[in-house]
Amino acid sequence: NAGVMQNPRHLVRRRGQEARLRCSPMKGHSHVYWYRQLPEEGLKFMVYLQKENIIDESGMPKERFSAEFPKEGPSILRIQQVVRGDSAAYFCASSPGTGKYEQYFGPGTRLTVT
Amino acid sequence: GESVGLHLPTLSVQEGDNSIINCAYSNSASDYFIWYKQESGKGPQFIIDIRSNMDKRQGQRVTVLLNKTVKHLSLQIAATQPGDSAVYFCADFAGGTSYGKLTFGQGTILTVHP
Numbered sequence: 001n002a003g004v005m006q007n008p009r010h011l012v013r014r015r016g017q018e019a020r021l022r023c024s025p026m027k028g029h030s031h032v033y034w035y036r037q038l039p040e041e042g043l044k045f046m047v048y049l050q051k052e053n054i055i056d057e058s059g060m061p062k063e064r065f066s067a068e069f070p071k072e073g074p075s076i077l078r079i080q081q082v083v084r085g086d087s088a089a090y091f092c093a094s095s096p097g098t099g100k101y102e103q104y105f106g107p108g109t110r111l112t113v114t
Numbered sequence: 115g116e117s118v119g120l121h122l123p124t125l126s127v128q129e130g131d132n133s134i135i136n137c138a139y140s141n142s143a144s145d146y147f148i149w150y151k152q153e154s155g156k157g158p159q160f161i162i163d164i165r166s167n168m169d170k171r172q173g174q175r176v177t178v179l180l181n182k183t184v185k186h187l188s189l190q191i192a193a194t195q196p197g198d199s200a201v202y203f204c205a206d207f208a209g210g211t212s213y214g215k216l217t218f219g220q221g222t223i224l225t226v227h228p
Contacts, residue, residue, distance in 0.1 A: 004157075031214065033214055033216070035216075035218075041220070041221075042203055042218035042219055042220050042221050043158065043203070043205075043216070043218045044218070045214075045215045045216060045217065048214025048215060055214055056214045056215055058215065059215070091157050091158070093216075101146055101163075101207060102148060102160055102163055103148070103160070103216060104160055105150075105157035105158045105159070105160075106157050107156060107157045108156070108157050
């Protein structure tokens with residue numbers, strides 16, 4: 001059983017560029033979550049998605065950040081016009097869905113903005 | 115508001131000792147809790163979970179205790195091994211309309227000396 005997959009594992013962008021982070025949930029999981037982790041801090045919730053729906057985006061910055069989980073393909077976290085403060089590890093998690101709430105995490109994408 | 119925090123940021127133990135990692139939460143509506151282990155450069159790894167209708171749950175070498183009266187959660191690791199060295203996070207769900215938002219604590223660094 002493949003776990004949650006994320007790519008790329010490392011991403012370097014210059015200020016002003018766009019970053020696209022991809023997440024494929026575990027097989028059979030229909031719920032996807034994105035979290036951000038700054039150095040030496042805990043993870044901070046960003047967004048919760050189901051197929052074609054955003055369920056909770058209360059942790060997403062109002063500008064430049066967006067997320068989607070299309071009917072086909074991976075979930076995408078998109079950061080436009082990146083700034084140095086966006087440098088962090090971005091983790092995706094998935095869960096089976098209704099009635100089961102445990103979340104399983106991917107290896108993360110480490111974004112560095114230069 | 116919601117917050118999950120840890121009393122001790124670091125814990126050092128000898129191999130073979132038992133380890134206890136503590137966590138306090140403030141949201142009385144929290145009804146589901148998870149402990150994660152995070153090794154350097156990796157995503158959080160699910161260890162064990164517990165629902166608020168339980169006081170104790172045991173896994174392989176790990177036990178989670180929940181004291182709702184004082185809003186306290188602990189993770190006990192028996193016969194700690196060097197491979198247990200990692201950062202440990204507790205996280206909670208507040209329930210409600212969305213079980214998607216995990217709130218993470220700061221983390222405790224566990225170091226196991228051989």
